[in-house]
Amino acid sequence: MSEPELKRTPLHGAHLAAGARMAGFAGYDMPIQYPDGVMKEHAWTRASAGLFDVSHMGQARLAGEGWAAAFEAVTPGDFAALKPGRQKYSVLLNDEGGILDDLMAARPDGEGLFIVVNGACKDEDFRFLEASLPAGVRLTRLEDRALLALQGPQAAAVLAAHAPGCADMAFMDSAAMTGFGGVDLIVSRSGYTGEDGFEISLPAAEAARAWDLLLADDRVRPIGLGARDSLRLEAGLPLYGHDVDPSVSPVEADLAFAISPSRRRRGDFPGAARILGELSGAPSRARIALKVLEGAPAREGAVIVDGAGAEVGVVTSGGFSPTLGHPIAIGFAPPALCAPGQRLGVVVRGRTWPVETVALPFVPHRYVRRP
Amino acid sequence: MRFTKDHEWVALDGDIATVGITAYAAEQLGDVVYVETPEPGRALKAGEGMAVVESVKAASDVYAPLSGEVVEANADLAGAPETVNADPESGGWFARVRVADRAEYDALMDRDAYDAFLETL
Numbered sequence: 488m489s490e491p492e493l494k495r496t497p498l499h500g501a502h503l504a505a506g507a508r509m510a511g512f513a514g515y516d517m518p519i520q521y522p523d524g525v526m527k528e529h530a531w532t533r534a535s536a537g538l539f540d541v542s543h544m545g546q547a548r549l550a551g552e553g554w555a556a557a558f559e560a561v562t563p564g565d566f567a568a569l570k571p572g573r574q575k576y577s578v579l580l581n582d583e584g585g586i587l588d589d590l591m592a593a594r595p596d597g598e599g600l601f602i603v604v605n606g607a608c609k610d611e612d613f614r615f616l617e618a619s620l621p622a623g624v625r626l627t628r629l630e631d632r633a634l635l636a637l638q639g640p641q642a643a644a645v646l647a648a649h650a651p652g653c654a655d656m657a658f659m660d661s662a663a664m665t666g667f668g669g670v671d672l673i674v675s676r677s678g679y680t681g682e683d684g685f686e687i688s689l690p691a692a693e694a695a696r697a698w699d700l701l702l703a704d705d706r707v708r709p710i711g712l713g714a715r716d717s718l719r720l721e722a723g724l725p726l727y728g729h730d731v732d733p734s735v736s737p738v739e740a741d742l743a744f745a746i747s748p749s750r751r752r753r754g755d756f757p758g759a760a761r762i763l764g765e766l767s768g769a770p771s772r773a774r775i776a777l778k779v780l781e782g783a784p785a786r787e788g789a790v791i792v793d794g795a796g797a798e799v800g801v802v803t804s805g806g807f808s809p810t811l812g813h814p815i816a817i818g819f820a821p822p823a824l825c826a827p828g829q830r831l832g833v834v835v836r837g838r839t840w841p842v843e844t845v846a847l848p849f850v851p852h853r854y855v856r857r858p
Numbered sequence: 859m860r861f862t863k864d865h866e867w868v869a870l871d872g873d874i875a876t877v878g879i880t881a882y883a884a885e886q887l888g889d890v891v892y893v894e895t896p897e898p899g900r901a902l903k904a905g906e907g908m909a910v911v912e913s914v915k916a917a918s919d920v921y922a923p924l925s926g927e928v929v930e931a932n933a934d935l936a937g938a939p940e941t942v943n944a945d946p947e948s949g950g951w952f953a954r955v956r957v958a959d960r961a962e963y964d965a966l967m968d969r970d971a972y973d974a975f976l977e978t979l
Binding site (some may be wrong): 519520525806 | 889891894914915916917
């Protein structure tokens with residue numbers, strides 16, 4: 488069987504020209520790293536500003552009379568209360584309260600929602616959403632738009648030169664604006680690195696020009712998916728398909744913040760019986776964060792053991808933390824074992840290495856919140 | 859020095875072979891953050907996994923280019939795995955092996971053959 492043809496983002500040529508090492512991800516031929524390499528790209532993002540092509544992600548608008556109720560039928564968020572100019576993290580839930588995907592839903596204007604979902608499951612997500620919509624509410628996929636992320640402490644200063652409207656945005660704000668000389672943008676102050684930064688949706692035809700303009704700034708370098716993964720792991724942010732899947736509830740995944748208080752009171756979201764039960768009692772598993780004290784990086788699938796060597800959990804994402812200089816991992820374990828400061832072990836290639844449970848995030852977030 | 863298609867190098871001195879990964883392999887791996895070297899005394903068979911090298915993203919196996927007994931592992935890599943990137947074909951060696959069969963060494967690619975092989979990748 489031959490590999491299905493990989494799709495290309497509007498920036499594919501720019502990645503090749505920059506000397507990126509490419510690989511298939513979510514059905515797209517994507518840059519894993521540029522000649523700088525993962526360590527330098529990671530450090531650059533934390534120190535200055537990193538530019539990411541995330542055009543593989545799924546973008547759509549949801550609009551029409553009743554859009555808020557329609558979206559609330561498949562998520563645990565209070566979207567009727569989401570004000571124009573704001574964005575909310577949420578999850579698509581199945582009837583068992585498991586997570587079909589995580590997403591960002593924003594109100595950049597008065598026109599219902601702007602939704603961004605993971606690239607790997609965007610077709611399933613949009614089909615699922617469409618199938619759930621009542622008459623009058625429509626989902627419009629934005630296939631002709633690219634998505635850039637500019638992340639790091641210099642991101643705001645860099646972007647302000649091209650899109651002045653972003654200057655007074657705070658974390659999780661969303662706005663429709665023009666930038667890069669009259670291009671229509673949907674900008675949110677958010678990201679997947681734990682740093683301050685922006686995600687910028689723009690017409691595919693304008694993406695390469697905006698990419699080059701941003702990279703012309705000495706404070707900006709292109710960053711591949713390799714560093715995107717190490718950055719998000721340090722920030723304690725889950726990766727769908729690894730840390731979260733349809734068997735995992737938002738409570739188990741440490742994403743209970745996505746369940747709005749009003750929705751908890753109403754208990755009217757899919758899987759509410761399970762999720763409300765987990766919120767009031769204790770889920771059977773919880774998110775565990777591990778600092779590897781010595782030895783090999785513990786990666787996805789590594790077994791977590793207690794002092795007696797008994798299996799107590801499993802790593803769902805792990806790797807080396809460039810910022811901290813040692814391996815880190817997240818996974819699932821019984822809630823009692825997840826409190827910080829406990830000594831456990833991880834088994835890598837038959838050897839058990841000592842780990843300590845820590846609090847998330849591994850590296851503090853530096854979001855710019857409204858005072 | 860001789861080379862394998864899996865991008866290991868071997869330098870032979872008497873019956874002791876020093877083994878590492880090539881500059882090409884180190885470049886492909888990216889930043890090395892951890893190396894698991896074989897225990898001295900271990901009997902290696904040509905082609906079996908003898909070490910593991912880990913970058914930020916992934917773990918990769920290193921295969922024994924020839925058969926023999928491990929007599930020494932590079933202890934410096936524990937504290938300085940980045941040596942594999944900085945000096946792959948010398949200071950970044952993985953292990954020294956007492957060679958069982960010199961013919962296995964002679965059958966490996968020489969530098970010209972390995973360079974020609976890299977051109978095909």
